Amino acid sequence: MKNRWVLLMFIFLMIGCAPDSRELDHRSVIMGVAVDEGENERFSVSIQLPILTEGGEGGLSPQAREFEIFTTEANTLWDALADLEAITPSVLFFGHLKAVLVSEQLAKEDLPLILDLFGRESTVGNQVFLIVVEGSAKEFIVKESPLVNLPSLYLERYFRAEQKLSRSRGVMLFEYRRDSNMISGAATLPLAKLKDEQIAIEGMAVFKDHQLVEKFKPTEVGFSELLKNNQIDFMNYTVTMDEENEEFISLSRINLKQDVEIKRTKPVHFSIRIQGNGEILSANDLNRKVDTSLIQKVEEEVSKQFTEQLEDLIKKMQLANAEPWLLGHRIWANHPEYFSQLKWNEKGWQEATFDIKVDFEVDNTGQRGFINKQKLGR
Structure with a gap:
């Protein structure tokens, strides 16, 4: 009887992996997402994908050029994701998402729609950093740093570094949701911009009822x-x-x-x-x-x-x-x-x-x- 229970438990464990059993090379692993106002449609959505090749032991490793950007426009964010999946060779996967960047102009009114998108995507973790970009979010996510070539990974390392002499702080998805659901309905997000072609993260944007109302220097x-x-x-x-x-x-x-x-x-x-x-x-x-x-x-x-x-x-x-x-x-x-x-x-x-x-x-x-x-x- 005991052996039968062990066998059943083993089968259940194996079945639990079935719905999410794709190999890494069968996924389009999204590291960063940038959302702007579109020129022809309401939204412009850009995704950052690492470029992976076969490693020395049959695994995967980054190439010299470490990422590629795909962009599309649509009137809804879900349509934009569907269009992006149509131009990528595999399934979009948000399980390794590091950062979501939103342009300041879009954040003034449409932040709830962006939060709803990532709230409904089950693979998105709560420890994703949210950043408001002064200017174009796509231009920011395309910019490579001499220190870390992958922009979304640069943002994650920046906010996770301890005792930085910085003038901003990282805010994760769950932190923003928690603070904005408090009785005052107010929360903050870090501000970022390109300054002299360099990535600069300083200041905070203040939101009230998910609308940008003020900034901290x-x-x-x-x-x-x-x-x-x-x-x-x-x-x-x-x-x-x-x-x-x-x-x-x-x-x-x-x-x-x-x-x-x-x-x-x-x-x-x-x-x-x-x-x-x-x-x-x-x-x-x-x-x-x-x-x-x-x-x-x-x-x-x-x-x-x-x-x-x-x-x-x-x-x-x-x-x-x-x-x-x-x-x-x-x-x-x-x-x-x-x-x-x-x-x-x-x-x-x-x-x-x-x-x-x-x-x-x-x-x-x-x-x-x-x-x-x-x-x-x-």
């Missing part, structure tokens, strides 16, 4: 992450000490944590307390001595500028009536009746008041342990 991305996640690590910042004399101090390894207190008044009041530390990396005046006096001035100026930047960012989002930091969701989760009284999405967010206090200290300089050094000898 590269210098605002870190503060946005802080407001959403209550902390941020390895942030970089350049503080202006004397604008007239062009004196700047660069700081690195900035770690910030915030504590948010919600006061149930009308309108709602948020009291935000932020504590953090960082290191002085360099001064543009090489003759300027980084002593205790300068450090104290830097700490005061950084605290002041961080407060102003956060206040400006919040006002910017209030004008757009978009709140991508889940502040409203915290109220809704803990005090649903109070949240209903605020009418958050109509006017509650725009009327909210804030009190922000930042306490920042420099815990090191570019010269390790400089502050604590003692003179030795004569």
